Amino acid sequence: MSKSDTKFGDYGGQYVPEALMPAIEELTDAYERYVLDNEDGFMDEFRERIRDFGGRPTPLQRADQLSERYDTEVYLKREDLLHGGAHKLNNALGQVLLAKYMGKERIIAETGAGQHGTATAMAAAHLDMPCEIYMGRRDINRQRPNVFRMRINGAEVNPVDIGRGTLKEAISETMRDWATTVETTHYVIGSVVGPAPFPAMVRDFQSVISEEARRQSEEQFGDLPGAVVACAGGGSNTMGAFAEFIDDEDVDLYAVEAGGSSLTVDEEEGVAPHSASLSTGEEGVLHGARTKLLQDTHGQIMESHSVSSGLDYSGVGPELAYLVDEGRVIPKNVGDESALEAFHRLSQDEGIIPALETAHAFGFLEDVAGPDGDGSVDLPETVVVNVSGRGDKDLEAVIEETDKRELENAPTMEVFE
Amino acid sequence: MGLEDSFDEPAFVPYLAAGDPDFDSSIEYVEALERGGADIIELGLPFSEPIAEGPTIQQAVVRSLEGGMTPERFFEFVEELDVDVPLVCMTYYNLIYQYGPEDAEPVLPFVKRAAEVGLEGFVVPDLPAEEADLLREACDDHGLDLVFIVAPTTKGERLDRIMEQVSGYVYVQARLGVTGARADVSDQTEESLARLEQYDVPKAVGFGISSGEQAADVVAAGADGVIVGSALVDIVAEGHEEDEPTEETAAKLESLARELKEGALAGAQRRPRPEGT
Ligand SMILES: Cc1ncc(COP(=O)(O)O)c(C=O)c1O
Numbered sequence: 001m002s003k004s005d006t007k008f009g010d011y012g013g014q015y016v017p018e019a020l021m022p023a024i025e026e027l028t029d030a031y032e033r034y035v036l037d038n039e040d041g042f043m044d045e046f047r048e049r050i051r052d053f054g055g056r057p058t059p060l061q062r063a064d065q066l067s068e069r070y071d072t073e074v075y076l077k078r079e080d081l082l083h084g085g086a087h088k089l090n091n092a093l094g095q096v097l098l099a100k101y102m103g104k105e106r107i108i109a110e111t112g113a114g115q116h117g118t119a120t121a122m123a124a125a126h127l128d129m130p131c132e133i134y135m136g137r138r139d140i141n142r143q144r145p146n147v148f149r150m151r152i153n154g155a156e157v158n159p160v161d162i163g164r165g166t167l168k169e170a171i172s173e174t175m176r177d178w179a180t181t182v183e184t185t186h187y188v189i190g191s192v193v194g195p196a197p198f199p200a201m202v203r204d205f206q207s208v209i210s211e212e213a214r215r216q217s218e219e220q221f222g223d224l225p226g227a228v229v230a231c232a233g234g235g236s237n238t239m240g241a242f243a244e245f246i247d248d249e250d251v252d253l254y255a256v257e258a259g260g261s262s263l264t265v266d267e268e269e270g271v272a273p274h275s276a277s278l279s280t281g282e283e284g285v286l287h288g289a290r291t292k293l294l295q296d297t298h299g300q301i302m303e304s305h306s307v308s309s310g311l312d313y314s315g316v317g318p319e320l321a322y323l324v325d326e327g328r329v330i331p332k333n334v335g336d337e338s339a340l341e342a343f344h345r346l347s348q349d350e351g352i353i354p355a356l357e358t359a360h361a362f363g364f365l366e367d368v369a370g371p372d373g374d375g376s377v378d379l380p381e382t383v384v385v386n387v388s389g390r391g392d393k394d395l396e397a398v399i400e401e402t403d404k405r406e407l408e409n410a411p412t413m414e415v416f417e
Numbered sequence: 418m419g420l421e422d423s424f425d426e427p428a429f430v431p432y433l434a435a436g437d438p439d440f441d442s443s444i445e446y447v448e449a450l451e452r453g454g455a456d457i458i459e460l461g462l463p464f465s466e467p468i469a470e471g472p473t474i475q476q477a478v479v480r481s482l483e484g485g486m487t488p489e490r491f492f493e494f495v496e497e498l499d500v501d502v503p504l505v506c507m508t509y510y511n512l513i514y515q516y517g518p519e520d521a522e523p524v525l526p527f528v529k530r531a532a533e534v535g536l537e538g539f540v541v542p543d544l545p546a547e548e549a550d551l552l553r554e555a556c557d558d559h560g561l562d563l564v565f566i567v568a569p570t571t572k573g574e575r576l577d578r579i580m581e582q583v584s585g586y587v588y589v590q591a592r593l594g595v596t597g598a599r600a601d602v603s604d605q606t607e608e609s610l611a612r613l614e615q616y617d618v619p620k621a622v623g624f625g626i627s628s629g630e631q632a633a634d635v636v637a638a639g640a641d642g643v644i645v646g647s648a649l650v651d652i653v654a655e656g657h658e659e660d661e662p663t664e665e666t667a668a669k670l671e672s673l674a675r676e677l678k679e680g681a682l683a684g685a686q687r688r689p690r691p692e693g694t
Contacts, residue, residue: 013547013548014545014547014548015510015543015544015545015548016468016543016545017468017469017542017543017566017568018542018545018565018566018567018568018570018571018579018590019566019568019569019570019571019590019593019594021545021547021568021570021571021575022568022570022571022572022575023570025575162475163465168466172466172467172468175468176468176469176470176471176594176595179468179469179593179594179595180593180594180595181593182570182593183570183593270465284511284514284515285509285510285511285514285543286466286511287466287468288543293511295511295515297515298487298488298489298512298515298516299464299488299511299512299514299515299516300464300465300482300512301465301466301511
């Protein structure tokens with residue numbers, strides 16, 4: 001029996017082309033030895049590097065204005081302060097280091113928002129490994145600063161033109177590269193998705209978030225939080241923020257997905273105007289795992305939509321899907337407009353410019369507990385929100401999207417003449 | 418009975434995406450392959466995320482889906498075909514899993530319908546032996562073969578595990594990577610064939626074969642058949658882009674099919690004779 005989780009209920013598994021299976025077996029073996037058993041001091045080295053290179057631990061900060069606004073103690077787990085500006089480095093550094101221990105010579109990765117690509121490029125530069133990143137053409141246009149950051153760190157960025165040019169297509173393309181180069185190359189998948197052992201392994205690298213948050217909560221307010229809120233694209237910051245609280249039944253866990261522009265689907269077009277696979281998806285098989293997916297009645301995968309490219313994915317991690325079915329994790333979704341408002345609110349009220357992905361988690365607080373909130377959720381006394389990343393990468397997209405809308409709390413986006 | 422019987426002589430196994438670029442032309446194209454000498458035909462049921470395919474077949478998938486291909490249309494396609502050789506459905510697992518009413522047991526409705534329209538087997542590139550029990554059982558119940566792909570990386574225990582599950586023929590992936598026509602035949606093929614020698618099931622080599630000469634090389638190296646996809650899909654794509662009449666494209670397909678079949682037969686002549694006979 002394998003020591004690692006390959007299935008979460010019926011979810012998970014390894015649905016990949018045969019050419020990749022030996023690599024997946026090799027990776028499973030490496031994960032169990034190095035990550036789970038700390039062979040050759042792997043985890044010690046990981047912890048040292050994520051501290052010294054990465055800047056861990058990240059603070060758990062009280063948000064004064066938000067606490068007042070929502071009449072509850074709001075704490076921010078500041079993953080935006082991690083090197084690279086997002087939680088993605090926890091996983092990228094872990095996997096690139098693992099690839100090194102495995103004797104691989106080359107790193108490939110996909111990216112949506114570019115944060116995972118950036119983190120991987122940084123980790124690869126830090127550990128002296130050549131690195132290529134696949135990114136959908138549409139996402140390249142939405143996240144140009146990150147494209148440059150990847151290149152500046154020495155990675156090659158390969159545009160993907162298939163389909164709508166978002167994360168789904170980038171993952172497929174990276175799998176194709178991997179199937180060709182599997183003997184020398186490690187694929188650093190960017191979230192808790194893909195074939196086993198990726199979902200469990202990425203969760204383990206990300207669980208440093210909840211490990212710290214748990215300890216910091218006890219130190220700073222002498223108790224566990226009543227709720228943890230995180231945004232869910234693939235679900236890696238969500239699983240990272242939840243992992244160490246799963247057994248604490250009193251801690252409510254909210255996974256906030258992108259509600260996009262609407263939750264209704266245009267079957268004819270094969271496009272979902274949202275990325276809410278936890279709330280609306282159906283079980284199926286995509287990118288190596290059985291999980292909840294946006295798909296049509298025939299089983300074709302639907303294109304998703306979100307203002308934030310990091311949430312714009314038709315699937316979600318299998319463990320998260322399982323925890324939702326079990327009733328342990330509560331799925332919520334927040335639309336494009338609420339997310340943008342939340343982006344501006346956090347920037348103005350707290351001086352923190354969040355990633356558009358992260359803004360969805362704050363949109364949830366506003367939607368349920370703001371002045372116009374629907375009161376559908378009674379927030380507990382203390383809430384930890386995972387600030388999964390900072391929003392510098394999103395400025396161009398925010399300006400464009402804010403210009404298109406009449407947001408009550410947005411500053412003017414006019415450029416001075 | 419079963420697909421194995423098609424390998425009495427070196428077999429030519431072409432692949433086309435059903436419905437590429439449209440339903441009616443695609444019917445003509447598949448029938449042309451039989452005239453050209455196909456022994457088994459692999460028909461692709463397009464999936465939106467074809468992770469095992471290179472650009473040629475990815476584009477075929479897009480054309481076919483845009484033409485309205487669905488699993489049900491695919492079965493109608495098979496019913497409408499006028500060919501005598503066995504047909505194999507090549508598709509991705511999600512489509513097999515999702516087919517049928519919501520409360521039905523997964524996989525069974527698809528396999529049942531496939532048997533009904535006369536399909537004789539499946540190739541499912543994203544379904545490794547470890548996850549295949551459901552489909553294997555359903556295939557056994559309905560008398561269908563389940564073909565597995567063996568990659569150059571497949572060795573040792575994994576190979577045994579796959580060979581326990583395989584029926585009809587084993588799809589020997591000639592090289593690492595995704596589908597797509599290539600100019601050379603890789604040495605990985607010979608190594609793979611050597612590893613498979615002890616298993617008593619026909620070995621059909623695919624991934625990258627595009628000419629009669631390559632087909633001959635592969636058969637001379639010990640393959641029982643050749644699988645050819647992208648080189649044929651290229652002809653369909655070209656005909657579509659240049660707005661060629663269907664008959665013209667069909668004639669080109671028939672002619673390449675004939676070259677490939679003849680190549681496979683010629684390859685058998687070049688095989689070293691086993692010692693002592
Ligand atoms: C800042 C940030 N938050 C969240 C996400 C969503 O990914 P995940 O759900 O895997 O954490 C991304 C993805 O790019 C991101 O950049």
